[in-house]
Amino acid sequence: MPLKSLLQLLLLAALWGGSFLFMRIAAPVIGPAVMxxxxxxLAALFLLLIARLLRRHLQAGQHWKHFCMLGWFNTALPFLLLGFAAQTLSASLLSILNATAPIWGNLLISLRYRKPLTIKTLCGLSAGITGVGLILGFDPVLVQEGSTVAIIAVLAAALCYGIASCYAQGADHVEPFTNAHGSMWAATFLLLPLLPFFPAQASGDPQVIGAVLLLGIFCTGCAYLLYFRLIADVGASSAITVVFLVPAFGVLWGHLFLDEQIGWHTIVGASIVLCGVALVTNFNPLALLRKRRPTDV
Structure with a gap:
C-alpha cells in the first residue's frame, strides 16, 4: 500500500474513531434521535455540495428503493442504535463492540448463499464472542442501569451493518459515491418519523454543538469521501481494513478527551475480537505491505 493511501487509511480510522467520542458527548445531552x-x-448536505461540484447526478427516481434499503440498514438504524447506547457506554466500548460488524456480515452472507462455514470462520466467530465476553465481564459498565440494553443495541447496530453488506452483495451496481449520497438522504428522511419517540432537549453548549458539527461534516461526510477514495486507489479489500484501526482510535480519543480508563481486559479483549475479524475476513496484513511487482495483474 502506498504511503499516501496508508496515511489516508489512518486519517479515516481517526475520523470514524472520533465519531464515538462525539456521540458520547452529544447523545446524553440532546438525545440520540436528534443527534x-x-x-x-449535515452529512447529506455536505455530500450534496460535493455532488454539485463534481456534477454527479443522484438518479433518485431510478434507485430510491435501493437507497432506502441501504440508508435504513447501513446508516439510519445502526446510527440510532449507537446513539442510544452512547448515553450509557464509553466511547472505547462502543468502538470495540462495533468492530464485530464484519463477523456478522460474513456469517449472514454464508447463510444467505448457503456457503458452509469454514474452520477459520468458526474460529473467528468464537474469538469474537470470547473477546466481547472478556471485555464485558471485567468492565464496570455492567453495574450501570441500562447497560445491558445499551450493549445489545451496539451489537444490533453491528448486525445491521452485516445485513447491509449482505444486501449489497446481491444489489444492482450503483457507483459508490452515489450510494453514499443517496443513502444518506434516504436515512435522513426515514429517521424523521421516529423523532417523537425519543426524548430530546435543546442545548446551547458549544461543546455539544461542536460535537454534532464534527460528527456530521467530518466523521460522516468527509469520512465517506475518504473511504471511497481509498476504494478507488487501493481496492475495497484493502480499504475495509480500516475496521482494525477504528477501535484503537476510539479507545485513544476516549482516554484523552473523556478520561476513560483503559484496563487490561480492554486491550486483550479488543485484540481477540480483531483477531476474530481477521480470521473471518481472511485479512492478511503482509499482503497490504507487499510491494506490487510489474508481473502482478
Whole structure:
C-alpha cells in the first residue's frame, strides 16, 4: 500500500474513531434521535455540495428503493442504535463492540448463499464472542442501569451493518459515491418519523454543538469521501481494513478527551475480537505491505 493511501487509511480510522467520542458527548445531552438526525442531515448536505461540484447526478427516481434499503440498514438504524447506547457506554466500548460488524456480515452472507462455514470462520466467530465476553465481564459498565440494553443495541447496530453488506452483495451496481449520497438522504428522511419517540432537549453548549458539527461534516461526510477514495486507489479489500484501526482510535480519543480508563481486559479483549475479524475476513496484513511487482495483474 502506498504511503499516501496508508496515511489516508489512518486519517479515516481517526475520523470514524472520533465519531464515538462525539456521540458520547452529544447523545446524553440532546438525545440520540436528534443527534443522529442532525448528523445525517449535515452529512447529506455536505455530500450534496460535493455532488454539485463534481456534477454527479443522484438518479433518485431510478434507485430510491435501493437507497432506502441501504440508508435504513447501513446508516439510519445502526446510527440510532449507537446513539442510544452512547448515553450509557464509553466511547472505547462502543468502538470495540462495533468492530464485530464484519463477523456478522460474513456469517449472514454464508447463510444467505448457503456457503458452509469454514474452520477459520468458526474460529473467528468464537474469538469474537470470547473477546466481547472478556471485555464485558471485567468492565464496570455492567453495574450501570441500562447497560445491558445499551450493549445489545451496539451489537444490533453491528448486525445491521452485516445485513447491509449482505444486501449489497446481491444489489444492482450503483457507483459508490452515489450510494453514499443517496443513502444518506434516504436515512435522513426515514429517521424523521421516529423523532417523537425519543426524548430530546435543546442545548446551547458549544461543546455539544461542536460535537454534532464534527460528527456530521467530518466523521460522516468527509469520512465517506475518504473511504471511497481509498476504494478507488487501493481496492475495497484493502480499504475495509480500516475496521482494525477504528477501535484503537476510539479507545485513544476516549482516554484523552473523556478520561476513560483503559484496563487490561480492554486491550486483550479488543485484540481477540480483531483477531476474530481477521480470521473471518481472511485479512492478511503482509499482503497490504507487499510491494506490487510489474508481473502482478
Amino acid at each position: 443522529i438526525e442532525l448528523r445525517l442531515f
